[in-house]
Amino acid sequence: MKGTVVATWIKTMENLHGEELVNEAKRESSWNTGLMITPLMNIEDDMAHDLVNTVAAKANTSVSELWQKIGQENINSFSEWFPSYFDGRRLHNFLEMMDTVHKQLTEMIPGANPPRIIPDIPEEDTLRLTYRSKRGMFDYFLGLLKGSGVYFDKDIKVNELSRDTSSEQQELVVDVIFPEPIKTSKTFSFNKLLSLGIFKSIESKLGLAVTVTTTIIGFILAGTDSQLWLPPALGLLNGGIGYLVMKGLFKPFGLLNQELDEVGDMNLSNTISVDSGDEFEEVFEKINKIKARVREDILFLKGGTDDMYNFTGELVDLTGDMKRVSDNIAVVVDEVAQGATEQAEETENSAYIVDNNVREIENLVETGSQSKEQLEAAVTSIKESAGEVKQVNQMINDIKEAFGDVNDRGIQLSHQVEEIMEIVDTVSEIAEQTNLLSLNATIEAARSSGDSRGFAVVADEIRDLADDSHKAGEEIRHNLESFTREVQALVDGISSQFSNLEESNKALDKVTAANQESTENIEDASEQVMEIVDNLRNETQKISEVIEKLNSLAAIAEENSASSQEMSASVSDYADKIKEMTDYIQQTEKLVENFQESLTDYST
Structure with missing residues (x-):
């Protein structure tokens, strides 16, 4: 399909459903969103149809209805792009030239296969159009007819006669009925009468007319006896008859002069059909062919200039955008050149600063190495102290167990x-x-006789022994109570010291555990410090390599600065060339516009 036609479709769909919806359809369909359409571009049918189908789906309308709307609205779009096809034209002339326009618009596109719209005028008020196309875009064609009637403000009726979709070249035949006659026909009855169906030349008709009339008048005058005035009368009569016959036969000359005047006025739009039965039919037929051929050439020139004018306008806009872009690029290049110079200076300064920092890092690494050795010695000492604390803790545990035994024995x-x-x-x-x-x-001994005195003595001794035993028991009891109190005090003291010792042991256990954890943390920290020192040493080496690269970058930055300055000069030259090209394009646009104005004198 011709790029201009597809571009018109897209513009029409944007007018119908909005530019945003059409852009979304472009992204969702197989359409190439980065495509820039040019007049002579050949666009694949599938891609164009896929875009229309996607727009129809997103707009919630049928594809058939959308094609009819596109066809109807495309008339307005075509009139904007190709005003020469519409200005000063009548509807039937516009429809009759569509087949020629299609061929002209697509003949420069390789492989283009435009539809045929073959016109015929079966009746004075009817234009029969036969639409043939392998694409079978009948709805679009009917929309074009409807839109044409609206554009030219003609109340036309479109009657569909036949539709054939079985063959490769699908065909639709319609009659477009106009409210007034569209065909100019002129019949010259006198010329037809003298032709008798066999005489086509003017000479033969003139000879026939003079011969017949002279013969008839001769027979009429043959019965008179006026011999003197007969010859002059016959001469005058023949001359008059010849004049009248010639005037009748050459009556189409008036129409011919009118046609030549219209051609002289560059009006090529009318086609006149003459029925005279003589050579005038061939003359007017040749004039019609000449006018048709000239019409085709003028149409081609008008369409081409319209296409060129619109494309030149777009090219002017594009060059304007290019100039703005080149100006922006020039500004950016200047900024880049300035930035490159500053970057070169900053790179050198950065290399110097980094070099100093590397030296400081190397000093830190050396100090870190010494600190690492001291830290390793401290970690070793802490480990030994931790071992001694463990030994003390073990001794306290042994003492605690001994105190436990003493406490148990005191209780026993x-x-x-x-x-x-x-x-x-x-x-x-x-x-x-x-x-x-x-x-x-x-008492019993006192009651008894004197023989019981010895028994009394024994009883007294026993009583004395009992008293002594009682006193001894009390004294033992008293001593045992004192001993018990002392033992209890000793047990309480041992228990108190045992509790203190146990608390001390717990505290020492905590200290030992904390000391162990701290030792492990310090050891881990020591390993990390040593790892950091090693990493610092490695990073120092890498930074040294970076310094070398920074020095290289500084040199490259200086080269970039010089290149940027050269690029800035080139961009300035490019901007000047674009301005010069814009001037040429504007001059071309003016020439095309003047050419368009000169072509408006031709009415096709």
């Missing part, structure tokens, strides 16, 4: 003293019972 001793006191209590009770028994014995 306290229990044994309690058992001894129970024995002493038993002895005291026995002494009291013995004392009571000796008292009873003394």
